[in-house]
Amino acid sequence: MKELVEVIAKSLVDNPDEVQVKEISGEQSVIIELKVAPEDMGKVIGKQGRIAKAIRTVVKAAAIKENKRVIVEII
Amino acid sequence: MKSIEMTGKTVEDAIEAALKELGVKGDSVDVEILDRGSKGILGLIGAKPARVKVTLKKDYAAIAKSFLRDVLDKMCVKCEIHIKDEDDVLKINLVGQRLGVLIGHRGETLDALQFLVGLVINKDNTEAEHKKVILDAENYRKKREEILIGLAKKLAYKVQKTNKCVKLEPMNPYERRIIHSALQDHPYVTTYSEGEEPFRKVVIDLKR
Numbered sequence: 266m267k268e269l270v271e272v273i274a275k276s277l278v279d280n281p282d283e284v285q286v287k288e289i290s291g292e293q294s295v296i297i298e299l300k301v302a303p304e305d306m307g308k309v310i311g312k313q314g315r316i317a318k319a320i321r322t323v324v325k326a327a328a329i330k331e332n333k334r335v336i337v338e339i340i
Numbered sequence: 341m342k343s344i345e346m347t348g349k350t351v352e353d354a355i356e357a358a359l360k361e362l363g364v365k366g367d368s369v370d371v372e373i374l375d376r377g378s379k380g381i382l383g384l385i386g387a388k389p390a391r392v393k394v395t396l397k398k399d400y401a402a403i404a405k406s407f408l409r410d411v412l413d414k415m416c417v418k419c420e421i422h423i424k425d426e427d428d429v430l431k432i433n434l435v436g437q438r439l440g441v442l443i444g445h446r447g448e449t450l451d452a453l454q455f456l457v458g459l460v461i462n463k464d465n466t467e468a469e470h471k472k473v474i475l476d477a478e479n480y481r482k483k484r485e486e487i488l489i490g491l492a493k494k495l496a497y498k499v500q501k502t503n504k505c506v507k508l509e510p511m512n513p514y515e516r517r518i519i520h521s522a523l524q525d526h527p528y529v530t531t532y533s534e535g536e537e538p539f540r541k542v543v544i545d546l547k548r
Contacts, residue, residue, distance in 0.1 A: 269414035276407050276460045316459065322452035326441050327415040 266335060269327055270297050273320055278305035294334035297324070301339075309339055343395035351376060351390045358394035370395045400461045400471055401425045404432060407460045411453070417442060419477075428470075430461065434477040442477050447484060450475060451512065485518055492522040495544050496529045505545035510535070516542050 267288040275281040283302040288295060301309055310317045321337050328335040344361060348354030355371055362369070377390030401423040408421055412434075419436025434442060443450045454475035462470055474481070495506045508519065519542045520531050530547045533540050 269411065272407075272410045272414055273456060276410075277456075277463070315455070319452035319455045322444070322448055323411070323415070323456065326444050326449040329441060330416065 266295060266324065266328060266331070267297060269324060270299055270320065270337060273323065274299055274301060274309055277308045277316065278302065279308070280305055294336060295328070296336045296338060299337060299339050306339070343393060345374070345391060345393050347377075347389040347391050349377070349389060351392060354390045354392040355394065358392060362394065362396060364396065368397050368399070370397055398461075398465075400430050403461050404430055404457050404473070407457060408432070408434075408453075411456075412442075415441070429472045429474060430457075432457065432473065432475045434475070436477075439477040443480050447480060450477060450480060484515070488515060488518045489522045492519045492544070496523055496526055499544050499546060500528050503546060505543055507534075508542045508544070510539040510541045512538070513540075516540065519544075 267286050271284060271286045274284045274286070278284060278301050280302040283305070285300040287298040287300075289298070299309065308316070309320070311319075317337075317339060324335050324337055342362070344358055346354045346358035346361065348357050351373055355366075359366060359369065372393040372395070373390075374393055375388065375391040377388045378386065380387030405421050405423055412419060412421075417436070417439070419434045419439060419442075422433040422435060424431040424433075441449070442453065444452075454473055457475060458471075458473040461473065465471070476482075491508075495508070499506050511519070516533055520533075523529060523531050523544065528547055529544050531542055531544050533542050535541055
């Protein structure tokens, strides 16, 4: 799950080396924290959060198989 | 995008040298002639070499394919990726078994992936260079179109019978357009959209 967010984020930003993804697993849910360079924030959030929403939708679809709730946070 | 400048005796020479340097064929580059050059008088005085700028064309299909391949691998989905590069649209078709997970409820996952592929291939592009992406899996888009046209006709009939307008569920612009165009020549009903994105919906009403 972590790698999926990483692949997507790295393809969108200008500074792929500064993409950091952290995965915190709970019992039923997984929290994925995505950190990018400050100037790339817009590239992963988008107008009215459109990009962030698309990332979350794709990750949610991938998580169905594992039967877990995934929360993607951009920090 | 990668581009180089090259000089040569003639324009052709310069282009050839640039292609050799980049290691590509003529149809995968854009050539800009900076200076045609001149032979000068008797080839001695005032001779100037020709200068060209050769830019590698962006290979949209390859970028889209490698991005999708990465994403699908990480999602543990196995499928073939077929890409057709048409003028300003990149048509991508995913072929495989059990791709339901890629389509999602009402196609939301497919739309999200399509949006992301569009962002990735249009990165660094200007507005004019923007290339549209249509992503499909298991013929979902075509089937959905048929269902929506059927729904539109059925509801138009209902509106005509009951004299009451009908509001459809919220849809994205692409799906709303299918409804509008399915009923645009209808003799008795008219359609319009109301509400704000992403909850904008089509209303079918009687013509007055």
